Amino acid sequence: xxxxxxxxxxxxxxxxxxxxxxxSRRDNPLFSRIRLATPADVPHIHKLIHQMAVFERxxxxxxxxxxxxxxxxxxxxxxxxxxxxxxEVSPKPFPSSDxxxxxxxxxxxxxxxxxxxxxxxxxxxxxxxxxxxxYSTFLAKPGFYIEDLFVRECYRRxxxxxxxxxxxxxxxxxxxYGRVEWVVLDWNVNAIKFYEEMGAKVHDExxxxxxxGPALExxxxxxx
Amino acid sequence: xxxxxxxxxxxxxxxxxxxxxxxSRRDNPLFSRIRLATPADVPHIHKLIHQMAVFERxxxxxxxxxxxxxxxxxxxxxxxxxxxxxxEVSPKPFPSSDxxxxxxxxxxxxxxxxxxxxxxxxxxxxxxxxxxxxYSTFLAKPGFYIEDLFVRECYRRxxxxxxxxxxxxxxxxxxxYGRVEWVVLDWNVNAIKFYEEMGAKVHDExxxxxxxGPALExxxxxxx
Numbered sequence: 001x002x003x004x005x006x007x008x009x010x011x012x013x014x015x016x017x018x019x020x021x022x023x024s025r026r027d028n029p030l031f032s033r034i035r036l037a038t039p040a041d042v043p044h045i046h047k048l049i050h051q052m053a054v055f056e057r058x059x060x061x062x063x064x065x066x067x068x069x070x071x072x073x074x075x076x077x078x079x080x081x082x083x084x085x086x087x088e089v090s091p092k093p094f095p096s097s098d099x100x101x102x103x104x105x106x107x108x109x110x111x112x113x114x115x116x117x118x119x120x121x122x123x124x125x126x127x128x129x130x131x132x133x134x135y136s137t138f139l140a141k142p143g144f145y146i147e148d149l150f151v152r153e154c155y156r157r158x159x160x161x162x163x164x165x166x167x168x169x170x171x172x173x174x175x176x177y178g179r180v181e182w183v184v185l186d187w188n189v190n191a192i193k194f195y196e197e198m199g200a201k202v203h204d205e206x207x208x209x210x211x212x213g214p215a216l217e218x219x220x221x222x223x224x
Numbered sequence: 225x226x227x228x229x230x231x232x233x234x235x236x237x238x239x240x241x242x243x244x245x246x247x248s249r250r251d252n253p254l255f256s257r258i259r260l261a262t263p264a265d266v267p268h269i270h271k272l273i274h275q276m277a278v279f280e281r282x283x284x285x286x287x288x289x290x291x292x293x294x295x296x297x298x299x300x301x302x303x304x305x306x307x308x309x310x311x312e313v314s315p316k317p318f319p320s321s322d323x324x325x326x327x328x329x330x331x332x333x334x335x336x337x338x339x340x341x342x343x344x345x346x347x348x349x350x351x352x353x354x355x356x357x358x359y360s361t362f363l364a365k366p367g368f369y370i371e372d373l374f375v376r377e378c379y380r381r382x383x384x385x386x387x388x389x390x391x392x393x394x395x396x397x398x399x400x401y402g403r404v405e406w407v408v409l410d411w412n413v414n415a416i417k418f419y420e421e422m423g424a425k426v427h428d429e430x431x432x433x434x435x436x437g438p439a440l441e442x443x444x445x446x447x448x
Contacts, residue, residue, distance in 0.1 A: 049361045061362050068364035081304070082359045082366070135306045135356055137273045137372050140288035140296055142306070143436075145369070148361050166443055169435055173444030180435040187429070199439030205411070208427045211393055211404040212367075215423030219390055220397030 028103040032160065033094045034167045037084035037128065039074045042066050044115060044125045045084060052150045079175065080133065085167050087127040087151065087160055088117060101158060109154050127151035129164040136178055143179030144172045165198060183208065252327040256384065257318045258391045261308035261352065263298045266290050268339060268349045269308060276374045303399065304357065309391050311351040311375065311384055312341060325382060333378050351375035353388040360402050367403030368396045389422060407432065 037045060046066045053062035073082055093100070109115075115125040127150050134145040146168055151160045165180075172180050184191050184202065192202055211219075261269060270290045277286035297306055317324070333339075339349040351374050358369040370392055375384045389404075396404050408415050408426065416426055435443075 053362060058362070064362060064364035069361075072359070072364055072366060076304070080300070081357065130359065130361055132359055133305065133356070134358075134369065135296070135354065135371055137293075137354055138277060138282070138286040138288060140292035142296060145358065147359055169440055169443035173441060178436060178440075180440060182433050183430045184433055185429050186431050192431070192433075195433045198435065199442065200433040200435045201439075203432045203434060205409055206407040206432050207410050207416070208430050208432075209406050209408055209416075209419045209424040210427060211422065211424045212402060215425075216393055216402075216404060217397060218423065219393035 026102060028106050029091060029100050030089055030103055030107060030158070031091070031093050031098045031100045032087060032089045032126070032163065033096075033098045034085045034087055034164065036078050037074075037086045039070060041084070041086055041117070041125070042070050042073070044086070044117065045069060045073075045128060047114060048125070048128050048150055048152070049148070051152065052148060055150075055153075079171065082130065082132045082147075085129045085131075085164060086117075086125055087129075087155075087164055088123050089126045089155065090118075090121060090123045092122055094123075099163070103158075107154060109152075111152070111154075115152070125152075126155040127160055127164060129168055131168050131180075133177075134179070134181065139178040141176070141178035143177045143181060144168055146180065146182035149182070161194070162198065250326060252330050253315060253324050254313055254327055254331060254382070255315070255317050255322045255324050256311060256313045256350070256387065257320075257322045258309045258311055258388065260302050261298075261310045263294060265308070265310055265341070265349070266294050266297070268310070268341060269293060269297075269352060271338060272349070272352050272374055272376070273372070275376065276372060279374075279377075303395065306354065306356045306371075309353045309355075309388060310341075310349055311353075311379075311388055312347050313350045313379065314342075314345060314347045316346055318347075323387070327382075331378060333376075335376070335378075339376070349376075350379040351384055351388060353392055355392050355404075357401075358403070358405065363402040365400070365402035367401045367405060368392055370404065370406035373406070385418070386422065 043066055046064060046069055049064050049069075050059070050062060053059045073084065075081065088094075109124060112124055117123050117125050129146060129149045131144045131146045133142045135142050146165070149161060149164055151164070169180050172178075180200075184195060186192075186204075196202065267290055270288060270293055273288050273293075274283070274286060277283045297308065299305065312318075333348060336348055341347050341349050353370060353373045355368045355370045357366045359366050370389070373385060373388055375388070393404050396402075404424075408419060420426065
């Protein structure tokens with residue numbers, strides 16, 4: 001689950017026919033792709049995490065730094081441990097794996113300079129999803145747990161949340177995994193509706209228990 | 225979280241002074257230790273998972289076999305992925321790392337033959353905990369997620385649930401990890417009380433979303 005809070009919900013996406021397929025209009029194209037993050041992406045990942053903390057009003061709980069992220073991510077092969085898919089957008093087509101939507105108006109990204117990842121090709125980082133393997137003893141199969149899913153504000157309500165979540169689900173199927181799981185706030189009815197439309201079941205009866213901070217540290221005492 | 229259900233709660237443990245320390249009485253000693261499971265333990269692990277499914281009345285959801293467990297567990301170094309601690313008990317002392325409790329009456333284990341792991345030394349498997357790393361982006365630190373914790377019926381209410389959970393917490397602290405998390409059923413007030421006494425916070429506002437079965441499989445379709 002998200003650090004001290006669930007992943008912010010992707011805004012309810014437009015119909016797939018609008019979000020993912022070409023329409024007859026060709027104004028203001030926005031190409032997008034999802035790719036595996038690398039250590040070189042840490043500065044952008046750090047800024048996305050900070051924005052997520054602001055969005056969740058939990059900046060006081062966010063102590064991640066570029067250095068601590070670099071030390072704890074990318075230490076194993078993709079999908080075997082903590083894995084990040086980055087969402088990139090561009091007004092120009094990507095060489096491959098791109099999708100395109102056409103916007104009514106040109107998109108103004110006030111933080112374009114901050115999140116640019118390829119200046120030559122006008123590519124900007126728009127969001128990310130962090131996930132890792134979990135395990136079901138009943139299925140005797142791994143699955144994926146989505147810790148965080150975040151799309152920057154000006155790119156919301158365009159189907160990118162769905163695109164990121166679908167990318168994880170697709171990867172799970174590809175690997176023969178049994179489940180994809182994440183958490184949502186119980187009052188976030190829009191997010192719950194969106195997830196249910198994507199095929200997820202929301203389990204109302206479970207509660208998350210967390211042992212952290214001093215309450216966890218005391219278990220380091222050999223006397224316990 | 226547990227396969228289709230949270231881990232069964234360890235029964236409320238006796239006071240640590242009773243559970244973990246030697247009392248003045250020396251009748252009916254029950255020595256115990258926690259050790260890393262190995263591939264050779266799969267038959268016992270499979271039986272424990274099956275008992276857990278029976279306990280949770282979810283046998284219809286349990287498709288794990290010895291073969292599928294062997295194929296998906298023990299594929300990486302301990303603690304880097306899915307990891308199992310086994311709880312073993314014996315009326316005789318272990319060479320090391322053992323704890324002892326003294327029982328009012330000799331303990332009758334009706335399934336001793338099924339769960340014996342060392343006939344010479346009279347060692348029996350009494351429970352297990354399965355856990356794996358998770359990740360907090362806010363902390364930029366891994367943690368552990370406890371998928372299942374199970375103690376066989378005749379060994380409950382003796383502090384073994386606490387002992388297994390403590391072992392995971394201790395390992396987390398040893399590795400500099402930030403959290404230990406698991407789930408509990410909202411109506412299981414005894415378990416919630418027990419976990420809170422162990423220092424855990426129960427997060428009431430989160431709900432678990434799960435994409436599985438045909439709803440997940442459809443994401444394998446390239447058209448999506």
